Amino acid sequence: MDIDSSHKQDTHIQTTTRETSSGSPDSLWRKFSKFSTMAWETYRMKPASYWILLFLSSGAMLLAFPASSLLSRLYYANGGKSKWIISWVAVAGWPLTALFLVPIYFLTNTQPTALTFKLTLSYIFLGFLSAADNLMFSWAYAYLPASTASLLASSSLVFSALFGYFIVKNKLNSSTINAIVIITAAMVIIALDSESDRYSYISNKQYIMGFIWDILGSALHGLIFALSELVFVKLLGRRSYHVVLEQQVMVSLFAFIFTTIGVIVNNDFQGMKSEAKSFKHGETAYCMVLIWGAITFQLGVLGGTAVLFLASTVLAGVLNAVRVPLTSIAAVILFNDPMSGFKILSLIITFWGFASYIYGHSSLSKGSM
Known part of the structure; x- marks a missing residue:
C-alpha cells in the first residue's frame, strides 16, 4: 500500500469516526433536525381538527383520571364510608359516554352495531367484571393513600401484558418482559415500606387488605x-x-346495573342522607364529590378511548405512565400523603417499567408493519 492510499484511508476513518461520534455537536444537531423534520411532516399529514381532538383527549386522560382517583380518596378522607357508593359513582356517569355516540352516528352516517346473543353475553360478563373491579379499587382507596393506590394500580400493565399473551396471543419481547419484572419489583418495594405511608387511623390489617384489593x-x-x-x-x-x-x-351500563343492585342490597342509598350530613364541609360538598367523581371518570374513559383510536396504544401507554406520578404528586400536595424515599424509588422504577413496555410495544408494532 502506497503512502497516498494510506493517507486517504486514515482520512476516511477519521471522517467516519467524527460522523458516528454521538457526542459531536454536529451529529446531535443533525439528529435534532431530522426529528424536527419528521415531526413537522407528521403534523402536516393531519388536519388541525385532528390535533385539537388529540390534545383534548390527552388532556382528559392526564387530568380526569387523576382527579377521579383523588376524589375517591377525598370521599373517604372527609367521612365517607361506603365502598359500594364510590364504586357506583365510577359507572353512574355512563350516560355521558352514550351522549357522545348520538352525534357520531349522524356525522359519520353509521348505524349502531347489531346486538347478537354472544355479543350481549360478552357485554354482560364484562359489565359484571367491571363492577367487581370498581368495588376492589374502592376498598383500596378506603385504606391506602392516593399516591400508594395509584402506584399499585399501575401493575395493571403487567397483568394486561400477561393476559394479552395467554388470551389474545399478543407477542411478548424482552422489553415487555423487562417491564413486567421492573414494575413487579416496584410493587414489592411499596410492600416492604408499608409502615411509612399508613395513616394513623388505619390498622395494619386494613392496610394489608387495601394493598391486596388494589393488586x-x-x-x-x-x-x-x-x-x-x-x-x-x-x-x-x-x-x-x-x-x-x-x-x-x-359494559358501563351493565356494570351500573350490577353495582346498583349491590348498593340496594347493602342499603347504602338509604345511608347516603346520614352520610352527607356527617360529611366534612357539609352536604353540598358531599354531592359535589360524588357528581364530579362520576364526571371525571367518564371523561377519562372518553379521553383514553379517543387516544387509542386517534394515535396508538403506545401513546396511551405514555400518558398512562405520566398520570401515575401526576396522581402521586397531587396526592402529596392535597392530602399531605407521606412520600418516603422508598416510595420515590418505586415511582421512578414504575416510570422506567412503563418506558420499557412502551419501547417494547413500539418495536412489536414496527415489526408487524
Whole structure:
C-alpha cells in the first residue's frame, strides 16, 4: 500500500469516526433536525381538527383520571364510608359516554352495531367484571393513600401484558418482559415500606387488605382489557371509534346495573342522607364529590378511548405512565400523603417499567408493519 492510499484511508476513518461520534455537536444537531423534520411532516399529514381532538383527549386522560382517583380518596378522607357508593359513582356517569355516540352516528352516517346473543353475553360478563373491579379499587382507596393506590394500580400493565399473551396471543419481547419484572419489583418495594405511608387511623390489617384489593383490582383490570380485545377480534372484527364507544357504553351500563343492585342490597342509598350530613364541609360538598367523581371518570374513559383510536396504544401507554406520578404528586400536595424515599424509588422504577413496555410495544408494532 502506497503512502497516498494510506493517507486517504486514515482520512476516511477519521471522517467516519467524527460522523458516528454521538457526542459531536454536529451529529446531535443533525439528529435534532431530522426529528424536527419528521415531526413537522407528521403534523402536516393531519388536519388541525385532528390535533385539537388529540390534545383534548390527552388532556382528559392526564387530568380526569387523576382527579377521579383523588376524589375517591377525598370521599373517604372527609367521612365517607361506603365502598359500594364510590364504586357506583365510577359507572353512574355512563350516560355521558352514550351522549357522545348520538352525534357520531349522524356525522359519520353509521348505524349502531347489531346486538347478537354472544355479543350481549360478552357485554354482560364484562359489565359484571367491571363492577367487581370498581368495588376492589374502592376498598383500596378506603385504606391506602392516593399516591400508594395509584402506584399499585399501575401493575395493571403487567397483568394486561400477561393476559394479552395467554388470551389474545399478543407477542411478548424482552422489553415487555423487562417491564413486567421492573414494575413487579416496584410493587414489592411499596410492600416492604408499608409502615411509612399508613395513616394513623388505619390498622395494619386494613392496610394489608387495601394493598391486596388494589393488586387484585389491577389483575382484574388487565383481564378485562384482554377480554375486551378478544371481543373485538372474535365478535366485532373491526375497531372504529364508534364501536369502541359502544362497547364502553354497554359494559358501563351493565356494570351500573350490577353495582346498583349491590348498593340496594347493602342499603347504602338509604345511608347516603346520614352520610352527607356527617360529611366534612357539609352536604353540598358531599354531592359535589360524588357528581364530579362520576364526571371525571367518564371523561377519562372518553379521553383514553379517543387516544387509542386517534394515535396508538403506545401513546396511551405514555400518558398512562405520566398520570401515575401526576396522581402521586397531587396526592402529596392535597392530602399531605407521606412520600418516603422508598416510595420515590418505586415511582421512578414504575416510570422506567412503563418506558420499557412502551419501547417494547413500539418495536412489536414496527415489526408487524
